[in-house]
Amino acid sequence: MSDSSDAHHVVIVGAGFGGLEVAHRLAGTPVRITVIDQRNHHLFQPLLYQVATASLATSEIAWPVRHLLRKRKEVTTLLAVVTGIDSEDGKVLLEDGGVVAYDTLVLATGARHAYFGHDEWEPYAPGLKTLEDATTIRRRILLSFEQAERETDPERRAALLTFVIVGGGPTGVELAGTIAELAHDNLREEFRHIDTRKARIILIEAGPRILPGFVEDLSTYAHAALERLGVEIQLGRPVSECTGNGVVVDGRRLSAKVILWAAGVRASPAADWLGVPADRANRVKGSRT
Numbered sequence: 153m154s155d156s157s158d159a160h161h162v163v164i165v166g167a168g169f170g171g172l173e174v175a176h177r178l179a180g181t182p183v184r185i186t187v188i189d190q191r192n193h194h195l196f197q198p199l200l201y202q203v204a205t206a207s208l209a210t211s212e213i214a215w216p217v218r219h220l221l222r223k224r225k226e227v228t229t230l231l232a233v234v235t236g237i238d239s240e241d242g243k244v245l246l247e248d249g250g251v252v253a254y255d256t257l258v259l260a261t262g263a264r265h266a267y268f269g270h271d272e273w274e275p276y277a278p279g280l281k282t283l284e285d286a287t288t289i290r291r292r293i294l295l296s297f298e299q300a301e302r303e304t305d306p307e308r309r310a311a312l313l314t315f316v317i318v319g320g321g322p323t324g325v326e327l328a329g330t331i332a333e334l335a336h337d338n339l340r341e342e343f344r345h346i347d348t349r350k351a352r353i354i355l356i357e358a359g360p361r362i363l364p365g366f367v368e369d370l371s372t373y374a375h376a377a378l379e380r381l382g383v384e385i386q387l388g389r390p391v392s393e394c395t396g397n398g399v400v401v402d403g404r405r406l407s408a409k410v411i412l413w414a415a416g417v418r419a420s421p422a423a424d425w426l427g428v429p430a431d432r433a434n435r436v437k438g439s440r441t
Contacts, residue, residue: 159184159226163244163254165234165422167194167217170260175227185227186252187217188244192231194220195283201323203286204412205330206294214283234261237425261420265413273394277413280323289412293331296410297339300346307407313351314408316399318391319415320357321365325374327412328355332381353383354408356401358390358415391415 160183164171167189175185193214202208221227233247237257244252265279278288293315300312315331317324335351342348355362355378362378362385363371378385386401393400398407423429423436 160255161186161253162256162258163188163252164258164260165189165244166260166262167191167229168197168260168262170262171258172217172220174258174260175221175224179224183226183256185224186230186254187221187227188230188232188234188246188252189217190231190233191282192216192218193283197281200280200283200286201326201330203283204280204289204293204327205334206290207330207334210283210287234425237422239426259420259422259425261422263417263419266416266418267413268416270394273413276396277318277394277399277411279413280327281417292410293334297335297343297346297348297351299409301343302345309346310352311398311407312409313346313348314398314406315351315353315410315412316406316408317353317355317412317414318394318399319413320355320359320362320385320387321414322363324355324357324412324414325362325378327414328353328383329378329381332378332383336382349382353381354386354406355383356386356389356391356399358388360388362387 162178162183162185164174164185164187167187171187171189172194175187178185194217196213199208199213203210203213218229221229230252232250234244235247236245238245242254244254244257246252264281267273278285280286280289296312300309303309303312317328332353335348335353339348361368361371361375363374375385389402391399391401394411398405399411428436
C-alpha cells in the first residue's frame with residue numbers, strides 16, 4: 153500500500169473503541185490515516201471502576217496508541233488537543249495552532265460526565281471517564297480510610313467511612329459493589345483503630361430503580377446483589393447539593409467525605425466544532441446512540 157501524500161487522507165479524532173475500530177476496518181484500503189488523541193493511550197473503559205477501587209493497576213487497562221498501531225505503516229498517530237473543525241476547508245484545528253487537513257473526517261471523541269447544570273459539584277464529586285479520574289477516585293477512597301484510622305471524633309470518623317455514589321447506572325452499580333467488597337473484605341484486617349466493615353456505601357438513584365436502561369429483571373437482581381454486599385440503595389431521591397462535607401438528598405443532609413458521580417454523561421464538543429444543532433447532552437441532533 154502506498155502512503156504517499158496524494159492518497160485519500162482519513163483523519164480520526166479519538167483513539168477509543170470507535171476510533172480504533174475505524175482504523176482497523178480501513179486496513180488494506182488505499183488510504184492514509186491520521187489518528188489524533190489528547191492522550192497517548194487507549195483505555196479499556198469498562199474496567200475503570202476496578203482501577204478506581206484499587207483492584208487493578210493502570211497498566212492493566214491502558215495501552216499506548218502508537219504500540220497498538222505500530223504495524224500499520226499507513227497510520228500516523230498524533231498527540232494533540234483538537235479545538236475546532238474547519239469543515240469548509242477540510243481542516244482539524246489544534247490547540248497549539250497546528251492544523252491537519254483531511255479528505256474524510258471521523259469524530260470518535262466520546263463523552264464526559266454531566267452535572268445537569270451544577271458543574272460546581274465536580275471538585276466534590278468526581279466522575280469516572282478517564283484514567284486520571286480513576287486514580288483521583290482511588291486516592292480519595294484510600295485516603296479516607298487512612299484518615300479515619302487517625303480520627304478520634306466519632307462523627308468525623310463516620311463521615312470518613314461513608315461513601316456516596318450518585319447515579320444507579322452501570323458505573324454507579326459497579327463502584328458501589330466494588331467499594332463494598334473493598335471495605336468489608338479486602339481491608340478488614342489491615343487497620344487497628346477502625347472496623348472497615350462498618351463503612352457505609354450508599355447508592356443514590358433519582359429514578360425508581362437502578363440500572364434503568366436494562367430490563368427490570370436484571371435491575372431487580374442487581375439491587376438484591378448489592379444489598380447482600382451491604383450497599384444501602386436510595387431510590388427516587390435526587391441529589392440537590394454536593395459539598396466537601398456531603399450531599400443533600402430529599403432535603404436531608406448526608407455527611408460523607410467521599411462522593412462519586414455516576415449520574416449522567418455529556419458528549420464531547422464535536423457538535424460545537426461542526427456548528428450543528430445539539431441536544432442538552434451535546435449530542436448531534438438526529439444522531440443515533
